[in-house]
Amino acid sequence: MFRLIDVFWxxxxxxxxxxxxxxxxxRIRILRSLYIPSSLVAGVIALLLGPSVLGAIVAANNPASPWANGLFPEAIRTxxxxxxxxxxxxxxxxLFLGQSIPGWRMIWRQASPQAAFGQTLGWGQYVIGLLLSITVLTPVFKLPPIAAAxxxxxxxxxxxxxxxxxxxxEQLNFPAGKDLSLTLATIGLVGGIVAGTWLMNWGKSTGRIQIERQTEIDLDIEQSKENQINVEGHSDIEIARKYLFRDLLIDPISLNFGFVGLAIAVGWLIQQSLILIESLTWGMGEGFRLMPYVPLxxxxxxxxxxxxxxxxRVGSSYMISRPLMERIGGLALDITIITALATISLTALGENLPAILILSVAGILWxxxxxxxxxxxxxxFYxxxxxxxDLGQSMGVTSTGILLLRMVxxxxxxxxxxxxxxxxxxxxxxxGGGLFTAAAPPLIARYGAFPILLLTSGMLGFxxxxGFWNCKELQKDSQNDI
Incomplete structure (x- = not known):
């Protein structure tokens, strides 16, 4: 257990x-050249100063030392x-608070090819993982089938x-899954930037990339977040927002954080409703329940x-500021990354190193x-x-994808x-963190790798x-417009 002062520190x-x-x-050039975020560096430092590295070294020489569990007290690590x-x-x-959401026709026309491409990348990662689980990971390395996810x-x-x-x-009796997935995320982040940069240069040298770069730009991950597509509003919205903050005597970030809390509360109500519905229908008695495994x-x-x-709908969009939402989400993401990396179990990584290498290479090649x-x-088009x-996003985070777009x-x-x-x-x-991402491990644990392989292969085929049909249709429409 811990106290509030422990949370503070x-x-x-x-x-x-x-x-x-x-x-x-x-101050380390390779970290800048690979656009490694500061939060990732901070998380690795916390890991090195914790019980897995510093603590293990000290304990090996002097088990009675106060640093035998690392630099950080147990309450802090908890x-x-x-x-x-x-x-x-x-x-x-x-993610979508403060975003301008246009009509679905416009969204579909511009986003449908990207959606097909992104969905192909994502469902294919499941197919590759499930094939590896059936042929190698489970029979050879004795990992549970959910390692396919x-x-x-x-x-x-x-x-x-x-x-x-x-x-x-943890609920599915695979606690090492957290450490393995975090390691894969780190490999994917670095691999996405390296592979994306190489593919960009390859595309330019072979003429596949049609856009000539006009300006030199040196962005890091944090700066790239400021270039995300958003419509902040016009002068009337700015004026309304200015009067709002003056009249309510509230800090803008406090007001926007209130909307974040409201969004989470709405999500929690939806989650609890789905859990209740499931318990009263197909999950009644000994039936399979999925929703308790789906995080919030x-x-x-x-x-x-x-x-x-x-x-x-109520005409109050001026109350939400997209830049502030990005700052709130960015801070939360930094905390998530640092604390997750700081608590990785290096023992679990060492025991599963061959499996990590196989999954990493297979994912990158796909x-x-x-x-x-x-x-x-x-x-x-283009x-x-x-x-x-989408390549960057599928191997790291959204900011990696945006970074590669700004480069090309x-x-x-x-x-x-x-x-x-x-x-x-x-x-x-x-x-990418959506409903199927959350549902895949319990589905695999319940039904096994092969049925879910059929499901994901069907989605990949769809x-x-x-995507092939939609691409041809859009090309035809463009020729007709001409």
Whole structure:
């Protein structure tokens, strides 16, 4: 157990670690060149100073030393161990708050090719993972079948989703799943930037990338978040917002945090309603129950969409500021990453190192294959420019995708940013931390790897067929317009 003062000092340590991580990142060139976020550096530092590294070294020489469990007291580590599954709810609740949501016709026209491409990447990661589980991971390395979900959780979901899924893995008797998925997320983040940069240079040298870069740009992950597509509003909204804050005597970030809380509350009500419905229908008695294994964060995303639509409907959209929502979500994500990495079990990683390498290589090769061979068949216009963002997202986080887009098309002449932003509405609620990401491990544990392989293969086939057809239709429409 811990006290409130332990919580206070736990996050004071986080604040100091962020500053140290930023300082180290700025002075080590390879970290800057790979666009490694400061939170990732801070999390690794916390891991090195904890019981798994510093504590183990000290204990080996002097077990009675006060540093035998690392630099941080046990109460601090207990707070950190519970933080990722809490703060990830804030991250997902802010994804669509303050976003301008256009009509569905416009969203569909611009986002449908990107959605087909992103869904192909995501469902394929499940197919690859399940095939590996059936042939190698379970029979050779004795991992449970739910290890098949690790590629999508770590690569498509990223550190936040991997941390948020920790409780689900524990409930399914696979506690090492958290450590393995976090490691895969780190490999995916670095691999996404390296592979994305290499593919961008390859595309330019072979003429596949049509946009010529006009300006040199040097972005890091934190700065790239400021370039996300959002419509902040016009002068009348700015004036209304100014009077609002003056009349209510409330800090803007406090007001916006209130909407985050409302979105999470709406998501919680939806979650509890689904649990109740399930318990009264197919889950009654000895029936299979799925919802108790589904964490709150993907449903908090839906809660955020509902709150955003409501404030727009009542004409109060000026009350939510997209830049502030990005700051709130960014802080929560940094805390999620640092605390998740700080509590990784290196013992679990050492025991499963071959499996991690197999999953990593298979996931990276699949993503590169889809980008090179399927992007021009799924995305009708500027396929490699627009596909680069989804490649980055499928191997790290959304910011990685945006970073690669800014590198390949800084002036947005391909329209990739709008397509990438609108695609999230058709993608995030399902994969990359969405409902199926949360549901996949319990489904695999309940029905086994082979039935879920059939399901995911069917979804992969559906999106491929739809994507090929949709790409041709959009090309025809464009020729008719001319």
């Amino acid at each position: 736990a996050y004071i340590f986080i604040a100091v670690l962020i500053l140290v991580g930023r300082f180290i990142r700025q 707070v950190w161990s519970q933080s990722p599954s809490i703060f990830i709810n804030i991250v997902f609740a802010t 690790l590629i999508e959780v770590g690569f498509e979901g990223g550190h936040g989703t991997a941390a948020g899924m920790a409780q689900t893995f 964060f993907p449903i908090a995303l839906i809660g955020g969409i509902i709150v955003q639509l409501l404030v727009v 993503n590169i294959f889809v980008f090179i061979f399927l992007a021009p068949r799924l995305i009708p 396929p490699y420019e627009r596909g680069l963002g 098309d800084p002036d947005n002449r391909s329209g990739a940013f709008e397509c990438f932003a609108y695609k999230q509405l058709l993608f995030e609620p399902i994969l 999106w491929l067929i739809f």
